[in-house]
Amino acid sequence: MKNTHYDIYGGQYVAETLMPALDELTAAYEKYRNDPGFTAEMNAFLADYVGRESPLYFAERLTEHCGGAKIYLKREDLNHTGAHKINNTLGQALLARRMGKKRLIAETGAGMHGVATATVAARFGFECEVFMGEADIRRQQPNVERMAMLGAKIRSVTSGTGTLKDAMNEALRDWVATVEDTFYVIGTVAGPAPYPAMVKEFQSVIGREARRQILEKTGKLPDEVIACVGGGSNAMGIFAGFENDPSVKLVGVEAAGMGLETGHHAASINGGRVGVLHGSKSYLLQNDDGQVLDAYSVSAGLDYPGVGPEHAYLHDSGRAQYTAVTDEKAIEAFDLLCRLEGILPALESSHAVAQAIVNAPRLGKDRAIVVCLSGRGDKDMENIRAYKAGNKILTCD
Amino acid sequence: MNRFQKIFSRNRKVAVGYATSGCPTADESLEFMRGMISGGADILELGVPFSDPTADGPVIQQSSQTALRNGFTVSKAFDIASALRSEYPDLGLVLFSYYNPIFSMGPEVFAERARKAGVDGVLIVDVPFEERSEIEPVLNEHGIELIPLVSPATGPERMKKITANCRSFIYYITVRGVTGTRSTLPDDLQQHLAALRKVSSAPVAAGFGISSPETARAAAAGADGIVIGSAFVKIQLDDTLPAAGKRSRAEALAKLCFGAVR
Numbered sequence: 036m037k038n039t040h041y042d043i044y045g046g047q048y049v050a051e052t053l054m055p056a057l058d059e060l061t062a063a064y065e066k067y068r069n070d071p072g073f074t075a076e077m078n079a080f081l082a083d084y085v086g087r088e089s090p091l092y093f094a095e096r097l098t099e100h101c102g103g104a105k106i107y108l109k110r111e112d113l114n115h116t117g118a119h120k121i122n123n124t125l126g127q128a129l130l131a132r133r134m135g136k137k138r139l140i141a142e143t144g145a146g147m148h149g150v151a152t153a154t155v156a157a158r159f160g161f162e163c164e165v166f167m168g169e170a171d172i173r174r175q176q177p178n179v180e181r182m183a184m185l186g187a188k189i190r191s192v193t194s195g196t197g198t199l200k201d202a203m204n205e206a207l208r209d210w211v212a213t214v215e216d217t218f219y220v221i222g223t224v225a226g227p228a229p230y231p232a233m234v235k236e237f238q239s240v241i242g243r244e245a246r247r248q249i250l251e252k253t254g255k256l257p258d259e260v261i262a263c264v265g266g267g268s269n270a271m272g273i274f275a276g277f278e279n280d281p282s283v284k285l286v287g288v289e290a291a292g293m294g295l296e297t298g299h300h301a302a303s304i305n306g307g308r309v310g311v312l313h314g315s316k317s318y319l320l321q322n323d324d325g326q327v328l329d330a331y332s333v334s335a336g337l338d339y340p341g342v343g344p345e346h347a348y349l350h351d352s353g354r355a356q357y358t359a360v361t362d363e364k365a366i367e368a369f370d371l372l373c374r375l376e377g378i379l380p381a382l383e384s385s386h387a388v389a390q391a392i393v394n395a396p397r398l399g400k401d402r403a404i405v406v407c408l409s410g411r412g413d414k415d416m417e418n419i420r421a422y423k424a425g426n427k428i429l430t431c432d
Numbered sequence: 433m434n435r436f437q438k439i440f441s442r443n444r445k446v447a448v449g450y451a452t453s454g455c456p457t458a459d460e461s462l463e464f465m466r467g468m469i470s471g472g473a474d475i476l477e478l479g480v481p482f483s484d485p486t487a488d489g490p491v492i493q494q495s496s497q498t499a500l501r502n503g504f505t506v507s508k509a510f511d512i513a514s515a516l517r518s519e520y521p522d523l524g525l526v527l528f529s530y531y532n533p534i535f536s537m538g539p540e541v542f543a544e545r546a547r548k549a550g551v552d553g554v555l556i557v558d559v560p561f562e563e564r565s566e567i568e569p570v571l572n573e574h575g576i577e578l579i580p581l582v583s584p585a586t587g588p589e590r591m592k593k594i595t596a597n598c599r600s601f602i603y604y605i606t607v608r609g610v611t612g613t614r615s616t617l618p619d620d621l622q623q624h625l626a627a628l629r630k631v632s633s634a635p636v637a638a639g640f641g642i643s644s645p646e647t648a649r650a651a652a653a654g655a656d657g658i659v660i661g662s663a664f665v666k667i668q669l670d671d672t673l674p675a676a677g678k679r680s681r682a683e684a685l686a687k688l689c690f691g692a693v694r
Contacts, residue, residue, distance in 0.1 A: 039562070046562070046563050047560060047562050047563060048531055048558045048559060048560075048563055049558055049560060050486070050487045050557055050558060050560070050581075050583075051560050051561075051581040051582065051583045051585075051586060051594075051605065052487075052583040052584075052585050052605060052608055052609075053585075054560045054561070054562070054585075054586075054590070055585045055586065055587065055590070056585070194493055194497075195483070195484070195497075200484065201484075204484050204485075204486045207486040208486060208487070208488075208489075208609075208610045211487065211608065211609055211610055212607075212608050212609035212610065213608075214585060214608065215608075309535075310532050310535060310536060311531045311532045311535050311558070312484060312532060313484075313486070314558075316535075319532070321532065321536060323536075324505045324506055324533060324536065324537075325482075325506070325532045325533035325534070325535065325536025325537065326482065326483040326500060326532075326533070327483040327484050327532070
């Protein structure tokens with residue numbers, strides 16, 4: 036595979052020391068992705084370990100409340116470890132095992148990808164180290180404890196602002212020194228090729244299931260598919276199921292934080308310009324001199340200044356639309372889903388729910404919207420409590 | 433002959449020094465670099481600070497953050513280069529950068545400004561061979577060389593591709609890891625350098641981890657030159673020294689380590 040770009044986006048902007056490792060990874064990925072033994076093993080673990088398929092749930096009371104299109108939730112929050120992240124870490128761990136690697140490293144923001152990596156590391160007997168910004172360690176304590184219980188070592192990252200971007204910097208630094216025995220499990224559709232394509236493929240199970248399920252339930256394709264976008268892996272996973280259905284509108288929801296106009300947000304597509312970070316070219320929050328800016332969102336999982344390169348491509352080509360939802364609207368959506376449906380969504384996923392609440396009334400009652408409910412919100416309780424108490428958020432500063 | 437070719441044809445080991453532009457301020461870093469040159473540096477690598485230096489260890493990370501906090505912009509790196517060029521006509525001048533500051537400015541504008549500042553070469557940490565085509569031709573049009581990097585992970589076939597048509601020098605990364613000082617260099621360093629010699633006749637400067645006369649001699653044994661970076665940057669970061677003190681320490685370190693391989 037030498038298809039490393041999405042038009043001008045993507046690529047392999049990494050240090051020379053990592054290039055042979057990326058070549059090795061690309062070769063292994065190409066070898067096993069169509070290998071029946073690999074696929075069978077992956078599917079068996081997805082079924083019995085992850086608990087797939089995940090339900091597509093008709094949110095009846097939320098639909099009534101909005102008064103428009105029927106809202107369906109793709110329940111990735113019901114997966115083992117509580118988010119979509121495990122679809123990908125499982126795939127990468129099985130690949131790492133076939134490549135003979137001994138150690139997994141990962142970056143994490145909200146901690147969900149860290150937990151999902153620690154989980155598969157425990158299951159398959161890998162050593163595991165998770166890089167996490169010190170600010171995120173403070174605001175996501177429950178996940179830090181989960182990772183430790185699963186046997187992973189947490190590496191607190193103090194450089195920069197101590198958030199996801201800095202954790203990824205540190206993971207890359209570690210990988211440069213340990214490439215021979217270490218597999219870097221990137222948690223989103225960003226990073227150098229082949230990661231964006233590989234992570235999309237491992238997450239595409241979300242979209243494949245959702246498409247079949249909505250057809251079973253309604254007999255037709257949905258009008259819109261909505262997902263939150265930080266790096267963008269759950270969105271790319273669910274979009275993958277509908278990308279060849281031109282009638283289905285794909286909507287990615289970025290984090291507008293305190294508002295796009297305030298500059299305190301994490302909306303790379305809506306508020307950034309093209310740049311190069313962490314191995315790929317995509318939209319990026321940066322100043323006029325090409326220095327990367329700190330992202331901000333109440334949701335640690337969306338708090339990243341970049342976005343996967345294929346999202347940049349889908350934006351430019353017009354195939355997908357990218358909107359942005361503020362902290363405030365995301366928390367309103369969180370409350371609504373708790374009260375009306377008895378579902379406690381992750382703050383990340385709440386951004387997608389908030390967009391569905393806006394879009395549903397614009398469509399007729401015979402229409403349908405599928406929302407990717409990418410994760411559960413137990414990890415966010417402390418943040419939400421603090422936000423509501425008027426402290427806004429446990430920020431990094 | 434370009435300036436690099438002249439420098440490497442002098443029949444002695446070439447001394448390359450790295451310092452972070454703008455650390456702690458633009459003026460102080462310029463003065464610091466003058467000290468490195470009077471201590472014997474033939475080529476100076478002007479580090480362009482970046483917010484996310486993924487190939488750098490703690491020392492250069494800290495120097496980058498200090499420079500950015502003190503208002504560094506890429507324009508200031510060009511100013512420093514211009515000043516050095518007018519004072520030292522024979523000095524090899526390299527901008528050492530990550531790609532985003534260059535991409536953000538636009539490769540064409542960057543190359544034009546670099547040429548005007550008297551820059552001879554550019555080294556871009558996160559632009560490997562695979563992505564070189566979007567920047568190298570633009571630099572070459574302005575008479576600037578893109579300096580290729582080779583690491584211990586690079587196999588012979590790849591070395592050949594990377595080093596073909598090199599008109600400057602090859603930067604050989606001695607260690608698997610980020611920049612920073614180390615007490616010893618890998619045992620197989622000479623084997624890697626020998627392998628590199630087999631595929632390319634371009635001059636080789638070995639860098640990463642060199643900070644003492646011992647490591648300098650070890651690296652120089654199989655190379656045409658050595659690069660010292662973090663050891664200089666540590667002095668740049670030393671808050672206990674006044675600017676003049678940093679300059680004389682830089683000169684002393686250059687004399688000690690570069691002198692050891694002459």
